[in-house]
Amino acid sequence: MTIVIGFEGSANKIGVGIVKDGVVLSNPRRTYITPPGQGFLPSDTAKHHRGCVLEVLQEALEEAKLTPQDIDCISYTKGPGMGAPLVSVAIVARTVAQLWNKPLLGVNHCIGHIEMGRLITGAENPTVLYVSGGNTQVIAYSERRYRIFGETIDIAVGNCLDRFARVLKISNDPSPGYNIEQMAKRGKKFVELPYTVKGMDVSFSGILSYIEDAAHRLLSAGDYSPEDLCFSLQETLFSMLVEITERAMAHCGSQEVLIVGGVGCNVRLQEMMEAMCKERGARLFATDERFCIDNGAMIAQAGWEMFRSGQVTTLEQSWITQRLKKNFFMKML
Template sequence: MTVVIGFEGSANKIGIGIIRDGEVLSNPRRTYITPPGQGFMPSDTARHHRAVILTVLKEALEQAGLKPADIDCVAYTKGPGMGAPLVTVALVARTVAQLWGKPLLGVNHCIGHIEMGRLITQADNPTVLYVSGGNTQVIAYSERRYRIFGETIDIAVGNCLDRFARVIKISNDPSPGYNIEQMAKKGSQYVELPYTVKRRMSHSLGSYPILRKRLIRC
């Protein structure tokens, strides 16, 4: 059985998960929350991650009931994401890998989301509607790469919700999107968003070739 510990810190949330052959053993997280109407700056977010990452690492090991010797591989989010938080988490992941004598694997943020969903749903070869903070894309796996077949031409859905929340000063706790959803459930009038999608055939996802098995096994 393969045990992988993964470090994610591409935006305002930092999390460290431990997985054993597809089973999630632990997944503690911390979120950097700013006052309503304010976004989060990269430098402030990185400072938050530095302050909590070792505590989260300890929690991940304790919740999984494992020791460093039980870990087979260390993975971390290589990008895309916010530069300063990514660097902060990458440095800790690399240090941990060296101290523990474990192989290190950098994972593309978008592919990590897709593979996580594919693993949970047991989908074999899905066409994916990928919706996150900075990306809204239609993606499929072709010729050993994930290819983007369509994407928003202006702003991703996640960023759209974040900006909307800032303008009307909705709380960021636990997240803007969640709070907007709860408010929408109480409403009766809906406004259609002026959204445009363009096609981009066979565009490789970040020119980041990676075999699916590498994300699950080291």
């Protein structure tokens, strides 16, 4: 029996989760929400995390009905992510590990999403579409390493949606992506947007620039509604993601797709991916916002996998990095 506690704070969510041999015992989190039209700054986000991390930690222990003595290992997000929030949470995890006299493990945020998705859905060896505010990648496991088959060459799909939400002054509560999804359901007229797939990679910055410029013109003329624009943007972005995922499946001979990351709980994206999977006789695995959105349990689960394989992070190595990818992933060329 191995019990691992995980601290996640790479962006605007602070979470603490506890996992015991593949069972999530607790997973509370808090979200830093800014006014409509504004993003979240690293310094303000770190301040938010520092202000509530101990409360979330206590809640996680109480919900799991555990004491510090029951914990076998402390895991935390080492990266990638925003520097200041990562540091604020890493310091807490490192301090707790020393106070409780427990081993420490630095976890790759991306691996945490994938391992949590596999745990919750039961997917065995899927082609993974990882979509969030900071990452967009198509990944598969091969030769004892996660391999990137395709990715964004500029901004992430979640970042594209978030930045468009600021243009329309859409609320950030509970998240701009969620509110765009709800508005898109009421959209009726499709606006033709650039479709930028380059081999196995995608590009979103040009689409964002185009629709930002078109939004002012089309809305002023009264030809289209904000809901129409949200609908058009979602359909275009998600079609691109389905295309590169299907291409990776064909390359790998895969019959499973797993969607992870914050954008992964978008129902429309899941519907479009499900349609593609049915045509190929494949299966789609996806979760809801409890496990798609950044959370502590995913860091605990990845830490559990690492700890069981004998890995430990020394205090001298317990730093963070905003771009933690190369040691865990290899890009397929």
